[in-house]
Amino acid sequence: MKKTIIVIISLFTVLHLQAQKAETNNIVGTNHFIDSEILEETKQIQVYLPPGYSETDKDYPVLYLLDGQQLFTYAVSLSNTFKQFDLTPDFIIVGINIPYRQRYANYINGTDNFIGFMGKELIPYVEKSFRVNDEKLLFGWQYAGSLGFDIMLNKAIPFDAYFIASPFPIKDKVAALDSISITNKALYFAVSPNEYEVNHGTNKLDSLLSSKKISGLDWSYFELVNEEHQSTAYPTLYHSLRTYFKYYPEFQVNNLQTFIDNGGLEYAYAHTKQRALIYGTPPELPTWSKYTIIRSAIRAEDYPYFESFANTFVSDEFIRDLGNRALDIVNYYEAHAAYNKAIEIYKSLLIDSPDSESLLTRTGNAYLALGNKVEADKYFKRAKEVTK
Numbered sequence: 001m002k003k004t005i006i007v008i009i010s011l012f013t014v015l016h017l018q019a020q021k022a023e024t025n026n027i028v029g030t031n032h033f034i035d036s037e038i039l040e041e042t043k044q045i046q047v048y049l050p051p052g053y054s055e056t057d058k059d060y061p062v063l064y065l066l067d068g069q070q071l072f073t074y075a076v077s078l079s080n081t082f083k084q085f086d087l088t089p090d091f092i093i094v095g096i097n098i099p100y101r102q103r104y105a106n107y108i109n110g111t112d113n114f115i116g117f118m119g120k121e122l123i124p125y126v127e128k129s130f131r132v133n134d135e136k137l138l139f140g141w142q143y144a145g146s147l148g149f150d151i152m153l154n155k156a157i158p159f160d161a162y163f164i165a166s167p168f169p170i171k172d173k174v175a176a177l178d179s180i181s182i183t184n185k186a187l188y189f190a191v192s193p194n195e196y197e198v199n200h201g202t203n204k205l206d207s208l209l210s211s212k213k214i215s216g217l218d219w220s221y222f223e224l225v226n227e228e229h230q231s232t233a234y235p236t237l238y239h240s241l242r243t244y245f246k247y248y249p250e251f252q253v254n255n256l257q258t259f260i261d262n263g264g265l266e267y268a269y270a271h272t273k274q275r276a277l278i279y280g281t282p283p284e285l286p287t288w289s290k291y292t293i294i295r296s297a298i299r300a301e302d303y304p305y306f307e308s309f310a311n312t313f314v315s316d317e318f319i320r321d322l323g324n325r326a327l328d329i330v331n332y333y334e335a336h337a338a339y340n341k342a343i344e345i346y347k348s349l350l351i352d353s354p355d356s357e358s359l360l361t362r363t364g365n366a367y368l369a370l371g372n373k374v375e376a377d378k379y380f381k382r383a384k385e386v387t388k
Helices: 002-020 068-084 100-109 111-129 143-154 174-179 197-211 233-244 256-261 265-279 287-299 303-313 316-335 339-352 357-369 373-386
Strands: 030-036 041-048 060-066 092-096 132-141 161-165 185-191 217-223
Touching (some): 041 068, 100 143, 143 185, 287 303, 316 339
């Protein structure tokens, strides 16, 4: 009997160890190889399709990454984070792999051929192979950022947005912006403070764009004070995507003073209308947006603004939609002895939760704070009854 038990335990141990050693490949996207007649070589690209791509028939924007060999997996990670927090729409990612020793030849010396490859071979291949819409975004770092700037100036490929990190060289190209027309394009560029020659180009570009309004161009300049030349690609891609898709998330306020400085409620309404125009969402300010506006005043300990926002937004429908988060508003009202306002909110919450012992007791306490013992006792009595 003892031998049998030993054999069974040993077999279980072997199986357990085998299970611990089980491995599968961790695959991110797919590799594709394009035989380029223009470049006279085979180019490798990496393609990432959003989750659910195969279950839908929708078309997607495409982010084209120069230096995909370095940045592809980072871009995929960003897209997953954005999806988790509903910060951007889904988009396809195409990484163009360039061996490090070939970067200068492709991005600086051989720009005409490389741009020809992108416009006449790569993009047609992507658009034929995958469900894409007309929205195309381009990202490049260093030499690739300079190439992206060239493409925007020459209008060689109609990208909707150009994200360029530490672009070099561009100093001698900036003046060309004076003589071209741009329609509905976005340019977001970034640099760290101590990149010397790189800074000369980006500062010149910032100065020109700041002094001369170019109709049809939305632009932002990010100064990445905690980065260095080798790291600017990563925060630039993050901030560029967030800025480009800024109207996709529901409007949210994290700081009261910033909200006021940007225009307050008119700023919120304008954002929501623009979001509706671009993405087809309802034109009314969502419940969450209203809540964050009120919450910003609570966090800032600014009761006048809080009261103004609450008077604007609080209704039965708003409170019932907000649910338990409405207690943040109640608590602030009670902290300022506005018990009548607190009671109104409690009554709205009780519509959907009439047997909540906690809400009934809190309502009774609010009436008691007003000196109305008769009404308080009614709610205390109901609270006792629901616990029986």
